[in-house]
Every structure is written in structure tokens, then in C-alpha cells.
Amino acid sequence: MPMPQKMGRGDEMGRGPYEKSGIINDTGLPPGKTVEEHFEIPFYTEDVYDEYDRVIDRKLMDNELEINVKLWYLPYGNKQSDPFIWQDYTQKVTVSE
Amino acid sequence: MTKTKITMMAVLACLASFALIATTSFAAGVGKDGTIVAKKGKATTIAELVAMYDSTGCIDCHEDIHDEWANSAHARSVYGTGRTAATMKTALENGVLSWAYSGATKPEDVEVDHLMGCAKCHLPQLADATDAVAKEFIADIYALMDAYRNDDEEKFDEMKDTLLSLNINCLVCHNRMAITHKWTDGYPQDGAVYGSYDGEHDDEAFPHAKVSPIMSESIFCGQCHGLGPNFELDNPTQCATAYGSYLWAYTAEGGTETCQECHMEKSGLGHDMQSYRSTVMSDAAVDFEVEAYGAKWRDGSLMSPKAIVKVKMTNRTGHAIPDG
Numbered sequence: 060m061p062m063p064q065k066m067g068r069g070d071e072m073g074r075g076p077y078e079k080s081g082i083i084n085d086t087g088l089p090p091g092k093t094v095e096e097h098f099e100i101p102f103y104t105e106d107v108y109d110e111y112d113r114v115i116d117r118k119l120m121d122n123e124l125e126i127n128v129k130l131w132y133l134p135y136g137n138k139q140s141d142p143f144i145w146q147d148y149t150q151k152v153t154v155s156e
Numbered sequence: 157m158t159k160t161k162i163t164m165m166a167v168l169a170c171l172a173s174f175a176l177i178a179t180t181s182f183a184a185g186v187g188k189d190g191t192i193v194a195k196k197g198k199a200t201t202i203a204e205l206v207a208m209y210d211s212t213g214c215i216d217c218h219e220d221i222h223d224e225w226a227n228s229a230h231a232r233s234v235y236g237t238g239r240t241a242a243t244m245k246t247a248l249e250n251g252v253l254s255w256a257y258s259g260a261t262k263p264e265d266v267e268v269d270h271l272m273g274c275a276k277c278h279l280p281q282l283a284d285a286t287d288a289v290a291k292e293f294i295a296d297i298y299a300l301m302d303a304y305r306n307d308d309e310e311k312f313d314e315m316k317d318t319l320l321s322l323n324i325n326c327l328v329c330h331n332r333m334a335i336t337h338k339w340t341d342g343y344p345q346d347g348a349v350y351g352s353y354d355g356e357h358d359d360e361a362f363p364h365a366k367v368s369p370i371m372s373e374s375i376f377c378g379q380c381h382g383l384g385p386n387f388e389l390d391n392p393t394q395c396a397t398a399y400g401s402y403l404w405a406y407t408a409e410g411g412t413e414t415c416q417e418c419h420m421e422k423s424g425l426g427h428d429m430q431s432y433r434s435t436v437m438s439d440a441a442v443d444f445e446v447e448a449y450g451a452k453w454r455d456g457s458l459m460s461p462k463a464i465v466k467v468k469m470t471n472r473t474g475h476a477i478p479d480g
Contacts, residue, residue, distance in 0.1 A: 081394070
């Protein structure tokens with residue numbers, strides 16, 4: 060999403076088109092290019108403590124985790140105003156018991 | 157005053173007149189007096205502006221194309237989903253009326269120039285209207301918003317219909333905006349529709365068909381789906397920048413397709429030009445690949461299981477996403 064520069068000056072983002080005259084940053088997808096994102100999501104675990112409050116074990120609560128990846132277009136910059144899900148992908152991921 | 161002095165003054169007056177005529181003639185360009193607005197005169201009401209670019213006659217022979225267009229955002233370029241009109245009110249109040257040097261402090265002060273930041277693309281024909289139309293336009297947007305707030309359905313529908321009557325219709329594209337380089341190709345003439353051929357056109361009001369040299373070129377769309385800040389305005393705005401992205405990030409990298417090829421031909425949507433809200437367009441626009449797998453990260457003596465997720469997104473369009 061382009062972060063338009065207010066009146067083409069400084070570090071502040073403009074509100075509507077009437078204030079926008081530049082771009083400070085852009086997280087959109089450029090034409091013809093592949094953009095890669097990398098995420099690491101922890102499984103649900105519970106730590107086990109000894110008498111000295113030290114973590115001695117990390118118990119896996121469930122070895123299956125459902126991953127849901129959504130590509131959102133947020134025309135107004137948030138999910139309250141006219142959000143649009145461009146892509147929606149779900150997959151179950153497992154680790155050994 | 158002597159006879160000589162009077163004669164000299166008369167000669168100077170004539171030279172001044174000649175210079176004025178010559179300057180005016182050059183600025184106007186040859187054939188500018190044949191445009192729709194030149195022939196009909198500037199509209200003084202919204203109804204006159206709608207009548208000036210009335211395209212209902214096109215439906216008789218081009219009903220399918222009309223129906224396609226009617227489903228597109230071009231058919232509601234001012235009203236939008238209601239949000240476009242509301243945003244114009246915001247632009248007026250937070251922008252024009254708040255700026256120290258705009259010359260407008262209340263809605264009644266608004267002139268055509270104040271609205272062209274929005275109207276340049278949402279209603280380019282507003283440039284062919286008097287300031288009275290600008291005031292009527294703003295009054296109608298306020299009336300729409302007030303009716304919405306007061307649950308006055310009748311007034312809301314009346315204002316909505318008025319705003320829906322202002323749009324990017326057949327004549328706006330196939331006449332008014334059909335030529336970008338007017339000193340090279342001539343000014344769009346009243347009585348002519350511009351497209352792919354020269355010849356006769358079976359319409360009393362528009363009996364001539366003429367070639368628009370840009371109708372199938374991306375520059376045609378770029379007139380509105382633009383470059384960046386509109387520096388020709390006294391207070392530049394920046395809305396759509398798709399044509400800038402198309403030129404400098406797509407064609408500059410070897411892209412060769414036009415806007416029309418993707419949005420009209422390959423999509424099969426014709427004049428129902430759509431963007432991301434159409435699955436035909438959104439599905440074709442982005443390749444989306446996800447790879448996810450589990451792994452156990454060793455955190456000292458502890459195992460921390462995690463899912464590793466790799467996402468690849470490839471923009472297959474000829475412009476940045478999002479843009480417009």
C-alpha cells in the first residue's frame with residue numbers, strides 16, 4: 060500500500076487525494092516482480108518449571124497447527140473500512156510428537 | 157488633439173486588437189470552436205451538463221456495450237458506492253475550505269476550479285460548466301449526506317439519481333477525451349463519435365465517425381488513471397497513479413500490453429472495465445504461492461516447535477497493486 064506524502068513534503072502521510080503529492084513508502088506489489096514474505100509461527104506449548112522457577116521442559120499442546128494466510132487490500136488502511144481479501148490460503152502443519 | 161496623434165492612436169489600437177486576436181487564436185487552437193462545449197456553450201445547471209453529454213441515444217444500436225458499461229465504476233464515477241461523493245465532501249471541507257489561499261471558506265464559495273482536483277477524473281466535463289454548476293453539485297452532495305443522516309429516503313434517492321446522472325459515459329470517452337494531442341490531431345468535434353474508423357455514423361446528433369488515434373492506447377486511460385501529482389492544478393492532488401507505474405515500472409521493464417488488452421479484451425469484460433472487485437481481474441492479477449511446514453527449533457535445552465511459512469506473491473499486471 061503506498062504511503063502518500065502530505066503535500067509532497069516532510070514525513071507525514073496525507074489523508075485524502077487532496078493532500079497527497081508524493082510517496083514516503085510503498086508496501087504494494089510492483090508489476091512483474093515477485094515479493095516474498097517469511098513468517099515463523101510458534102506452536103502452542105506450555106513450559107514446565109522446576110522448584111527454582113527454571114524452565115526444564117516445553118510441552119507441545121498440539122502437534123497440529125492450522126495456518127491461514129490472507130492477502131488483504133485495505134483501501135482505507137484498516138479492516139474496518141471496506142477491506143478486501145485478495146487471497147486466502149489454509150494449510151495444516153504438523154511437527155513430530 | 158492633432159489629426160496626426162489621433163491617427164497614430166487609431167493605428168496603435170488596431171495593432172493592439174490584432175495582437176489580441178492573434179494571441180487568442182493561437183491559445184485556442186484550430187478547431188476548438190467546434191467542440192461540444194464551444195457549440196453548446198457552458199452548462200449553467202447540472203441538467204444542462206447532463207444534456208450536453210447525453211449518451212442515451214447510443215443505447216439504440218449499442219445496447220450490449222451500454223449494459224457492460226452500466227456495471228462499471230465509470231457509470232457511477234461521482235456517486236461511487238456513496239463513498240466517492242462523501243469523500244468529495246471531505247476533500248472540500250478538510251481541503252479547499254480550510255486552505256488559506258483557496259478563496260473559498262464556505263460551500264457557497266465553491267467554483268469549478270476548486271473541484272477539478274476530484275473532477276479532473278471523476279467528472280472531467282465539469283470543466284465545461286459554469287461556477288453555478290459547481291455550487292449546485294456541492295449543494296447536492298450536502299443534501300445527499302443530510303438525507304442519509306436524517307433517514308429521508310425520498311430526498312436521498314433524488315440526490316443519488318442526480319449524482320448518478322453525472323458519469324464517465326460514451327461521449328466523455330468517445331468524444332471529449334478521445335484526443336490528447338489536440339494541436340497534432342485536432343480538437344474533438346461536436347457531431348462526431350471517436351473510435352476506430354472514419355465514416356458515417358447512424359445518429360442524427362452525431363452523424364460522423366472519426367478515428368481516435370489513442371482509443372486503444374494506454375495513454376487514453378492514463379488521462380485519468382494518472383501519473384502522480386496533477387501539477388497543472390493550482391493545488392495539486394494525487395489520486396490514481398497507475399499510468400505512472402505502467403510507464404516506469406512495467407513498460408520500462410519490457411511490458412508491452414495495453415490497459416485495454418487486459419481490462420477489456422483478455423478479461424472478456426469489454427466496456428465493463430473492472431478492477432480487484434472482479435474475480436476475473438483479481439485472480440489474473442496475482443500469483444499467490446504458500447509453502448508451510450513444521451520444524452522444531454532448539455532453544456538451548458528446549459525444543460520450540462514452529463511453523464515456517466513462506467509466501468510468494470507475483471504481480472502479473474502492468475501496474476502496481478494497489479493502484480487505480
